[in-house]
Amino acid sequence: MSSEAREWVWEHSSSRGAARLVLLSIADRVADDQCISWASLSSLAKRTRASVSTVREAIERLILADELEQLDDLVGPQRSTVYRLPLAADALAQARCEQQGEDGDATVSDEPVAPAKLRLSALRRYGIRPREVPESPVRVRKPAVPETGRSRRKSAQRRTGHRHSDVPATDTQNRSEPDLNRRYSRSGAAVTSAAEWQVDPATHTWTRQQGHLDRLGKQGLQAADAKWRAHRSAHPPRPADAWAADWRSWIAREHAPSRPNLHAGPGKNSAAPGGMTRAEAHTAALLAALDEPTGLEG
Known part of the structure; x- marks a missing residue:
């Protein structure tokens, strides 16, 4: 069935560039006529010779084009x-x-076939x-306790370390992807620095x-991201x-560059209104000035 899925991509897919290569790589692992496949970001990056961020953006474009679905309630080999x-x-x-x-086995209908x-x-x-199926038969999941992404990790070898139990778990990254999660804490949770962390598709959608994308604009969002880092x-x-979670909280509090706080001048010692520091207000004013016409363009 993988050959038929690849043939559909070659003949009917509207994807281009890296997105087309990613879709072909996913179609190459189609198991049966249900067109179900599995892959990790790192394996797709290796097969397409692209960066992990490029693969992530390609998957997001394919999902928006309805040519790909991500089944979050299922998990494939090696998570x-x-x-x-x-x-x-x-x-x-x-x-x-x-x-x-x-x-002659059935009557042909012009109506589209309902998804099975x-x-x-x-x-x-x-x-x-x-x-939701436990990975190890030794562990028995209590029905009264809601299952999270961390509940399936083994804890027999844990000795020290901090468990971030107050942080909501997401399914955007796998421990089997070293390009995204380069280090691990003693508790077994994948950790990374703020500079190495990349905005995931779920956060882009958020x-x-x-x-916030309409409020800040693309340049304003990039400036807010750089300031956060x-x-x-x-x-x-x-x-x-x-x-x-920390990045989303920062972006939600960020002021739009089109409405900078101009009350915090160089000679004023008071804090800028709206919760912005004087340095942040100066940065916002410069960004707004870059977007205004100077009269010398033509």
């Missing part, structure tokens, strides 16, 4: 992410119906399983849904989900 090619699956299902009609329910039993043979450069390494 890899599970994907589905919905348009390819619909095309294969339609082709099967037409073939059955030509053979995933057959999880058929996917288990490829190492794809529901995420900035659009919460209106400068302020967090001296902080010790933390898990990626902790940086994501």
Whole structure:
């Protein structure tokens, strides 16, 4: 079935560049006619000869184009992410119906075929399983305790270290991806510095849904990101989900560059209104001045 999925990508996909290579790599691992596949960001980066950030952006574009689905309730081999090619699956299902009609086994209909329910039993043979299933038969999950991404990690060898139990867990990174999580704390949680941490697709989506991208603009969002990294450069390494929560909180408090605080001049010692420091107000004023016309353009 992987050959049919790849053929659909070659013939019908509208993706281009790195996104097309990523989609072909995912289609190369399609298991059956359900067009389910699995891959990690690091493996896709290795196969496409692209950076992890480029692969992440390509996946986000494919999801927005409805050519790829990320099935967060499933997990693949080595805790890899599970994907589905919905348009390819619909095309294969339609082709099967037409073939059955030509053979006289069924009546051909012009209406599109309704998506079939995933057959999880058929996917288990490829190492794809529901995420809530415990990975080890030794551990017994209590039904009264909600399951998180950290609850499946072994704790027998833990001796010291801080467990960030107050930070919400995300599924955007895997421990099997060394390009994203380069170091690990003694507690077993992947940690990285603020400079090395990259904004994940879920956080990109959050900035659009919460209106921060429209409020700050692309340049303003980049300036806020650079300021955040400068302020967090001296902080010790933390898990990626902790940086994501801290980054979102920073962006939510950031003032739009189009409305800088001009009351904090060089000769004033009082704090700038709106919670901004004098240095932050000067930076916002310079960014706003760069966007205004000077009259010398033409």
